[in-house]
Amino acid sequence: MFDRVNILGIGVSAVNMEQALGRIDEWVKAGKRDYVCVCPVHSVMECRRSEEVRRIFNSAGMVTPDGMPVVWVARWSGFPHVSRVYGPDLMLAEMARSLASGHRHFFYGGGPGVAARLADMMQKRFPGIAIAGVYEPPFAPLDELCTPATADVINSARPDVVWVGMSSPKQDRWMARMRPMLDAPVLIAVGAAFDFHSGAVRQAPPWMQRSGLEWAFRLATEPRRLWRRYLVDNPWFLWELALQKTGIKKFELA
Numbered sequence: 001m002f003d004r005v006n007i008l009g010i011g012v013s014a015v016n017m018e019q020a021l022g023r024i025d026e027w028v029k030a031g032k033r034d035y036v037c038v039c040p041v042h043s044v045m046e047c048r049r050s051e052e053v054r055r056i057f058n059s060a061g062m063v064t065p066d067g068m069p070v071v072w073v074a075r076w077s078g079f080p081h082v083s084r085v086y087g088p089d090l091m092l093a094e095m096a097r098s099l100a101s102g103h104r105h106f107f108y109g110g111g112p113g114v115a116a117r118l119a120d121m122m123q124k125r126f127p128g129i130a131i132a133g134v135y136e137p138p139f140a141p142l143d144e145l146c147t148p149a150t151a152d153v154i155n156s157a158r159p160d161v162v163w164v165g166m167s168s169p170k171q172d173r174w175m176a177r178m179r180p181m182l183d184a185p186v187l188i189a190v191g192a193a194f195d196f197h198s199g200a201v202r203q204a205p206p207w208m209q210r211s212g213l214e215w216a217f218r219l220a221t222e223p224r225r226l227w228r229r230y231l232v233d234n235p236w237f238l239w240e241l242a243l244q245k246t247g248i249k250k251f252e253l254a
Contacts, residue, residue, distance in 0.1 A: 002062070005074045005082075008240050009054060009251035010047045012039050012070055013062045014079040020064055020090060021097055027061070027185045028103055028160045034061030035175040035187040038087040041067050045233040046169045048240070051254075053169045056176045058253055064090065068212035073241065086209070087190035088197060091163060094188075095126045098161075104132040106157055106184065109165030110194040112136060117198040118165075133157035142173055151181035161186045165194030 002019065004011030015023070020036075027034055037043065037060045047054040057063055064085035065071045074082040098105065105122075107115040115134040122129055135153055137145050154162060162184045164171045171189035179187060196202075202221060218230070243249035 003079065004063070004253070005077045005079060006244075006251060006253055007070060007073050008044055008048055008237070008244060009253060010039065010044055011058050011063060011253050012065055012074060014074055014082050015062065015064060015085060016081055016083040017085050017089065017093055020062060020085045021093055023062055024094060024161065024186055024188075025097070025101060025103075028101070031185055032061075033179065033182070033185055035179055035189070036060060036062045036064065037172050037175075037189055038064045038066035038085070038090070038191070039070055041069050041237045042233055043168055043172075044070070045237055048236075050169070053172065054254065056169070056172050059176070060172075068210070068214075069237070072212075084209075087188075088193040090188070091190055091193045091197065094161065095122055095129055098130065099126055099128055102130060103160040104130040104158060106132045106154055106159035106162045107134045107165065107194070108137070108154065108162055109171065110136055110198065114194050114198045115165070118194055121197060132159040142170065142177060146174060146177040146181075148181060151178065155181075155183045159184045161188060163193070164189040165191060167191065 003014040005014055024036070037057050039057065043057065043066070047057050065074055065082055066084070066086050068084060071082055071084050094103070095105070107118055109115060110118065113136070115136045119131045119134050123131060133154070135150070137150070162182065164175055164187060166174060166189070168189065168191050171191060175187045175189055240249065244251055
């Protein structure tokens with residue numbers, strides 16, 4: 001198991017991209033069934049809001065440092081090797097690696113036509129990649145999405161990795177509920193990666209991603225949907241992080 005960094009009570013895996021890819025490969029080879037949550041600041045604060053979501057993240061086989069602030073906290077906590085394992089980048093890196101490993105991929109989520117476009121773009125970008133199938137669910141409550149019928153569709157395609165593209169924490173709740181019903185060794189929730197790689201939504205320039213300013217780009221492009229995430233969650237995160245680092249407030253992994 002990887003070391004975990006306690007960030008406001010969420011155990012973020014102290015990993016870099018190569019280590020994360022290696023763990024996915026190990027799970028597929030061993031047939032070990034697990035799931036991966038990606039963790040930007042928004043997910044940390046969703047975990048602060050919900051004990052259920054916090055349990056889901058802390059029960060994951062791997063919680064990747066998806067945002068640069070989370071990476072910086074991990075490094076300040078004594079893990080200098082940690083680097084950003086960003087959902088969209090993890091998808092591309094795993095696709096490239098799968099040309100040799102032969103991993104089969106399934107895309108679940110996205111708006112109308114998004115998963116199909118994503119599969120098409122991945123096949124063009126990585127000729128020979130094994131896309132086992134896609135499923136574009138309706139916008140519905142989890143009780144209507146997490147069903148044996150859905151599991152049958154995915155299981156019949158025999159994927160090794162199921163990529164889940166919904167909003168967070170809905171996608172993480174979906175993985176936790178569906179994990180016992182799915183045969184695929186690995187489930188990975190990557191949210192906006194579906195929209196970015198299908199061309200549905202513009203992605204921030206690399207320099208903004210590296211400098212921790214991606215939030216500003218996304219806020220400018222989708223202000224009505226994301227204003228609360230960035231203008232409320234980011235200051236709250238910094239305040240509680242200061243309380244944790246000074247020892248004024250304790251955050252237990254639970």
